[in-house]
Amino acid sequence: MRLVPLVLKERIIEPEGERPKNGNFTPAVYEVLSCENKTRPYLTGAVLLAVDVGAVGVAFAAAVALRYSFGSGLNFSTYWELSPLLLLFSIFYAGAKLYSGTMFPPPEELRRLTYATSAVFLTLAVFALLTQTGMRYSRGVFFLAWGLALVAVPLARAAIRALYVSRPWWGRGVLILGAGYTGAHLVRTLQENPQLGLKPIALLDDDPVKQKRELHGVPVVGACALAPKLARRLRLSYAAVAMPGVSRARLVELLGQHGWPFRRTLLIPDLFGFSSLWVTSRDLGGILGLELREQLLLPIPMLVKRTLDLVLALVGGLFILPLLGLIALAIKLDSRGPVFYRSERMGRDGHRFVALKFRSMRGDGEALLRELLQRDPEKRKEYEQYHKLTSDPRVTPVGRLLRAWSLDELPQLWNVLKGDMSLVGPRAYLERERPDMGEKSNLILKVRPGITGLWQVSGRNERTFGERVDMDVYYARNWSVWLDFWILARTATAVLQGKGAY
Numbered sequence: 224m225r226l227v228p229l230v231l232k233e234r235i236i237e238p239e240g241e242r243p244k245n246g247n248f249t250p251a252v253y254e255v256l257s258c259e260n261k262t263r264p265y266l267t268g269a270v271l272l273a274v275d276v277g278a279v280g281v282a283f284a285a286a287v288a289l290r291y292s293f294g295s296g297l298n299f300s301t302y303w304e305l306s307p308l309l310l311l312f313s314i315f316y317a318g319a320k321l322y323s324g325t326m327f328p329p330p331e332e333l334r335r336l337t338y339a340t341s342a343v344f345l346t347l348a349v350f351a352l353l354t355q356t357g358m359r360y361s362r363g364v365f366f367l368a369w370g371l372a373l374v375a376v377p378l379a380r381a382a383i384r385a386l387y388v389s390r391p392w393w394g395r396g397v398l399i400l401g402a403g404y405t406g407a408h409l410v411r412t413l414q415e416n417p418q419l420g421l422k423p424i425a426l427l428d429d430d431p432v433k434q435k436r437e438l439h440g441v442p443v444v445g446a447c448a449l450a451p452k453l454a455r456r457l458r459l460s461y462a463a464v465a466m467p468g469v470s471r472a473r474l475v476e477l478l479g480q481h482g483w484p485f486r487r488t489l490l491i492p493d494l495f496g497f498s499s500l501w502v503t504s505r506d507l508g509g510i511l512g513l514e515l516r517e518q519l520l521l522p523i524p525m526l527v528k529r530t531l532d533l534v535l536a537l538v539g540g541l542f543i544l545p546l547l548g549l550i551a552l553a554i555k556l557d558s559r560g561p562v563f564y565r566s567e568r569m570g571r572d573g574h575r576f577v578a579l580k581f582r583s584m585r586g587d588g589e590a591l592l593r594e595l596l597q598r599d600p601e602k603r604k605e606y607e608q609y610h611k612l613t614s615d616p617r618v619t620p621v622g623r624l625l626r627a628w629s630l631d632e633l634p635q636l637w638n639v640l641k642g643d644m645s646l647v648g649p650r651a652y653l654e655r656e657r658p659d660m661g662e663k664s665n666l667i668l669k670v671r672p673g674i675t676g677l678w679q680v681s682g683r684n685e686r687t688f689g690e691r692v693d694m695d696v697y698y699a700r701n702w703s704v705w706l707d708f709w710i711l712a713r714t715a716t717a718v719l720q721g722k723g724a725y
Contacts, residue, residue: 286363311346397463401491427443520669569668644673646673648670650695
């Protein structure tokens with residue numbers, strides 16, 4: 224979302240009395256664009272608190288109804304006495320910093336919600352055991368409520384965020400110091416990801432060439448010395464320093480002189496392309512260090528991921544067996560040829576394997592593709608950019624339906640059980656695509672390819688080949704169980720919408 228600044232010009236004079244005690248800049252006159260900060264982080268937190276309490280309350284009510292649905296003895300008034308305990312959830316969520324007005328990335332938010340929710344139920348269980356007050360209540364209700372709350376609270380938050388994320392008051396305003404490439408990239412990223420809750424209000428830069436202009440609709444209003452004044456006028460408590468090229472001495476000086484009014488300051492280092500989701504800061508005798516871990520190259524995370532793949536693939540496969548039979552019958556009735564399409568792909572460590580899919584193309588598809596690309600330059604250009612075609616003449620009528628709902632990929636559950644693939648991971652690339660992947664293939668091919676992945680939930684085939692490769696690199700560097708759960712949930716939404724499917 225873009226906050227549109229006012230165009231009224233105003234002269235700001237820094238009087239002597241408003242300078243910081245240890246500051247050394249001289250009084251100056253600045254021509255700036257007057258900006259508005261309509262964000263209200265406390266209102267955002269209050270809305271989320273109300274949603275969380277409501278979602279937990281619904282989970283408890285549903286648990287009571289399910290527990291007593293096959294028998295007698297349902298008495299909501301008995302459990303209504305526990306309603307004050309709902310505030311306990313908000314206390315634990317607040318302790319997990321889930322009401323700060325800025326949001327965590329979805330996988331991190333899911334992790335914090337899961338831990339905090341489980342901690343509350345564990346606390347209630349221990350209290351009931353020690354005081355014997357839990358004898359009046361069904362243990363089944365609490366187990367059901369726990370499971371339902373783990374699902375209901377993240378869903379409720381996602382729904383309320385989708386409803387209000389575009390409102391001017393949602394989130395927290397941020398002042399960005401640095402109007403170069405990094406600052407512009409940060410503005411665009413925050414605007415493209417409004418769910419993070421950080422809304423750029425203005426930028427500052429000491430380079431006169433970069434002043435008095437806009438970056439993605441956000442004005443560069445003057446030099447960095449304006450930061451304290453703007454912080455007070457616009458009630459900003461959050462700043463981001465996007466100057467990775469400045470020296471350490473200049474950065475320390477900048478924060479000391481102009482960063483003192485901000486309660487929180489975000490430093491953007493020049494580490495693009497590195498792991499970013501689960502980086503850990505380390506204090507090395509007064510030296511700041513960032514610990515990066517390649518999660519999927521560690522034995523325990525690999526074991527956890529493989530265990531989840533096996534359990535979910537087995538359970539899911541049993542549920543969809545009737546659907547697989549119906550799809551196979553539809554393919555045979557629609558066109559001549561085999562039910563399954565077998566394609567050799569590159570797996571982990573470059574290992575070749577045969578990926579299974581339901582056949583969605585005609586048998587002479589490859590010859591048809593070569594003929595089309597030779598006679599149609601526009602189609603050839605599209606195929607070179609996306610490695611796919613929007614109107615592919617090779618696809619059968621049933622195949623088009625299968626692709627729109629991603630049903631053609633269901634047989635790959637067999638590849639997951641065999642260990643060739645994972646439920647979530649990078650794309651399963653063809654050998655001929657490896658030169659286009661460049662050096663990034665070294666990291667991507669360290670991970671099992673997935674039936675779904677970030678490319679699936681981020682526009683699917685609307686993304687260029689290069690963008691899909693970058694997303695696969697991001698996944699490989701930032702993997703966690705929570706990222707997989709989030710991608711699986713987003714996959715269901717993307718498939719139901721049919722967005723970006725060819």
